[in-house]
Amino acid sequence: MKIGELAKRSGLGAHTLRYYERIGLLPYAARGQSGNRDYDESILGWIEFLGRLKTTEMPIRTMLRYAELRAVGEPTRNERRDLLETHREHVRTRIAELQTCLTILDAKIAGYAD
Amino acid sequence: MKIGELAKRSGLGAHTLRYYERIGLLPYAARGQSGNRDYDESILGWIEFLGRLKTTEMPIRTMLRYAELRAVGEPTRNERRDLLETHREHVRTRIAELQTCLTILDAKIAGYAD
């Protein structure tokens, strides 16, 4: 699969895919004899997971840390789990915060009732 | 109250307060004879509300729109209510999205179980 198709299937732009590779968020892609990137289907799962991390506001630096640990493999298992557990706490806190604000917003809107 | 005290009490930096005034998010503050800003307590409620909007990811442009409508007063009542209702939908959507990701994260972490 070439970069254009991966862009379509992943929802990211080709520019973004190259950028992610450059910074190390995506593994260096195999190039064909022409020099064009040739992706395997399996990259899609990783990109989707990165998207979840991004949606939940994980900064790129932290994703990068996770990506590096993942590249090392088994010995980093516990560290990866810890990283995700810490992140899960951020997400839980964020949801609670948004819910509090939602309640306040409800009250504010009620004050605008006709 | 001078800007340093407002900074402490609001949790924003003095730089940020000046920046907010410059772009129109805070009303132009009265200056004493020395030229120093002299704030009224009442500004704290507005800053707190702006904080809620920020926490819920409202972009500054939109806060600015709300601030402008508010400055006009009564005739913009419905437009302000609409703006907040639209924003409330964003917040609800965002909470749902985070909850979905949280479930996926739980599953991922479960996969790291010893």
Place this chain on the structure above:
DNA sequence: GCTTGACTTGGAGTACGCTCCAGGTTTTAT
């Protein structure tokens, strides 16, 4: 009275995460 700290302004600089450009090569469709 004088030093230290807080305040003023206009404008420059920063961090993050992309997003695009230039100039060139390769692939694909006709």
Place this chain on the structure above:
DNA sequence: ATAAAACCTGGAGCGTACTCCAAGTCAAGC
């Protein structure tokens, strides 16, 4: 065979939201 579309690289530029700097004025404590 050729033209259009897609790809490559290194590096520049952009949008958002601050954050800080320089140079100067003002205020408060000793």
